[in-house]
Amino acid sequence: MIKKTSLYNLHQKNGAKLVEFAGYHMPIQYKDGIIQEHKFTRSNCGIFDVSHMGQLFINGQENLTKDLENIFPVDLKNLNINQSKYSFLMNDNAGIHDDLIITKINDGYLIILNAACKDGDFKIIKEKLKNKYDLKLDDNLSLIAIQGPEAKIILNKCISGIDKLKFMNGGKFKFKNYEVFVTRSGYTGEDGFEVSIENKFAELFVEELLKLGAKLIGLGARDTLRLEAGLCLYGNDIDVDTTPIEANLKWAISKNRIDTNYPGSKIIKDQIQSGVNKIRVGIKPETRVIARGNTKIFNQDNKEIGKITSGTFGPSVDHSIAMGYVENNYANSNTKLFLEVRGKKIAANICNLPFYKKNYVKGEINV
Amino acid sequence: MSDVKYSKEHEWIKLDGDIATIGITKHATEMLGDIVFAELPEKGSSVEKDGTAGVVESTKAASDVYTPVSGEVVDNNQAIVDDPSKINNDPEGDAWFFKLKIKDVKELDSLMNKDEYDKFAKESSQ
Numbered sequence: 001m002i003k004k005t006s007l008y009n010l011h012q013k014n015g016a017k018l019v020e021f022a023g024y025h026m027p028i029q030y031k032d033g034i035i036q037e038h039k040f041t042r043s044n045c046g047i048f049d050v051s052h053m054g055q056l057f058i059n060g061q062e063n064l065t066k067d068l069e070n071i072f073p074v075d076l077k078n079l080n081i082n083q084s085k086y087s088f089l090m091n092d093n094a095g096i097h098d099d100l101i102i103t104k105i106n107d108g109y110l111i112i113l114n115a116a117c118k119d120g121d122f123k124i125i126k127e128k129l130k131n132k133y134d135l136k137l138d139d140n141l142s143l144i145a146i147q148g149p150e151a152k153i154i155l156n157k158c159i160s161g162i163d164k165l166k167f168m169n170g171g172k173f174k175f176k177n178y179e180v181f182v183t184r185s186g187y188t189g190e191d192g193f194e195v196s197i198e199n200k201f202a203e204l205f206v207e208e209l210l211k212l213g214a215k216l217i218g219l220g221a222r223d224t225l226r227l228e229a230g231l232c233l234y235g236n237d238i239d240v241d242t243t244p245i246e247a248n249l250k251w252a253i254s255k256n257r258i259d260t261n262y263p264g265s266k267i268i269k270d271q272i273q274s275g276v277n278k279i280r281v282g283i284k285p286e287t288r289v290i291a292r293g294n295t296k297i298f299n300q301d302n303k304e305i306g307k308i309t310s311g312t313f314g315p316s317v318d319h320s321i322a323m324g325y326v327e328n329n330y331a332n333s334n335t336k337l338f339l340e341v342r343g344k345k346i347a348a349n350i351c352n353l354p355f356y357k358k359n360y361v362k363g364e365i366n367v
Numbered sequence: 368m369s370d371v372k373y374s375k376e377h378e379w380i381k382l383d384g385d386i387a388t389i390g391i392t393k394h395a396t397e398m399l400g401d402i403v404f405a406e407l408p409e410k411g412s413s414v415e416k417d418g419t420a421g422v423v424e425s426t427k428a429a430s431d432v433y434t435p436v437s438g439e440v441v442d443n444n445q446a447i448v449d450d451p452s453k454i455n456n457d458p459e460g461d462a463w464f465f466k467l468k469i470k471d472v473k474e475l476d477s478l479m480n481k482d483e484y485d486k487f488a489k490e491s492s493q
Binding site for chain 2: 028029033034035036220223224288289290292312313315320342
């Protein structure tokens with residue numbers, strides 16, 4: 001059976017076009033459509049229901065930190081309480097099972113997992129922790145992302161104090177009298193927050209945000225926003241056949257963990273030292289043609305050198321944009337390549353990521 | 368009343384003498400969402416009834432555009448290539464796709480009138 005999030009009725013009331021995504025009824029767009037929703041998020045404040053994602057709580061103290069470091073390539077010892085890091089669950093070949101956000105909390109860790117991966121991740125993590133800890137994939141919690149330049153002002157009216165949070169930091173706050181956990185993070189390239197709230201209060205919370213001028217945004221715009229921001233979509237841009245180094249995400253491997261053990265650590269170390277054969281890059285076609293996932297990439301001599309993994313039209317950059325993997329020697333920016341779309345070769349160029357970068361005025365966001 | 372005919376692939380066709388103007392229906396644009404790319408048949412090329420005659424892409428997916436009748440392409444609408452959002456704004460007016468010098472007027476006989484199409488569109492989207 002297809003599952004519903006706690007905002008299902010609210011989505012319908014707001015004219016959502018619902019589709020099945022990772023086993024859930026999710027809004028792909030509302031009445032305004034993807035482009036307007038995208039632009040509204042960039043200029044104002046968008047609300048995203050991401051309750052399909054997994055919220056995994058693991059209870060434990062110092063031993064847990066040590067045991068989790070044997071699973072994730074991230075420095076958890078030096079992580080402050082309420083601080084978050086982006087990381088990966090990998091197999092022994094450094095292939096990515098999932099990408100995730102791990103936050104240290106008072107009594108352990110909170111890990112945010114992709115919806116399609118969460119049940120598999122749970123099994124892997126539970127097995128690796130050898131039943132030593134209490135693990136809970138909490139279905140009683142919704143996850144609401146509030147993103148955009150006005151997010152801080154609007155959200156602070158509902159949840160006082162969140163404006164003091166630094167990027168990739170979180171904390172417990174109150175919405176009315178209800179406890180919520182808020183992190184300053186997101187998937188749009190904008191300033192923003194993610195609010196973990198009990199299912200029974202989620203609709204009330206979103207209604208309040210709507211009254212304050214924020215708008216509901218669907219998964220369609222979430223995809224164009226993240227692609228402009230150069231962020232990977234699990235299952236498209238990264239999967240078990242790619243490593244974090246190939247995905248150009250070396251920054252997410254903590255430096256003091258490179259010489260230590262975790263699944264795939266030998267391969268990660270080797271790839272950092274010796275380089276990789278293929279690497280993820282940004283690509284801009286020279287025309288409006290959209291190069292979607294699996295589009296073949298050729299060099300100037302008509303030799304196949306890679307594949308597109310995500311492609312769309314970027315409403316804020318007003319250009320067709322894509323990401324994909326190319327052989328390492330074609331990864332320099334402005335390298336000319338060709339994309340095979342419907343039998344025709346379309347000229348394109350390697351482009352630095354992100355395609356869209358916000359100029360943060362106050363310098364408080366460290367992206 | 369209406370001299371516009373419709374295909375099951377959600378194209379509309381309006382005949383003026385032996386020149387047919389062809390585009391996609393409002394219903395089609397609503398199904399597709401925001402259109403961000405359009406590719407049209409070249410002037411002077413020939414197209415066959417029910418064959419591919421172009422492509423539209425929304426932020427979500429690519430869709431072929433078919434021609435409901437055969438003929439020679441005598442014009443295409445460069446304005447929608449330059450600004451594909453025009454297709455969402457006025458699909459059955461200014462945002463026509465291409466014009467054909469038609470081969471056989473009888474090919475229009477199998478197409479639907481407005482009432483038939485509206486009913487078809489409603490049923491096919493359920």
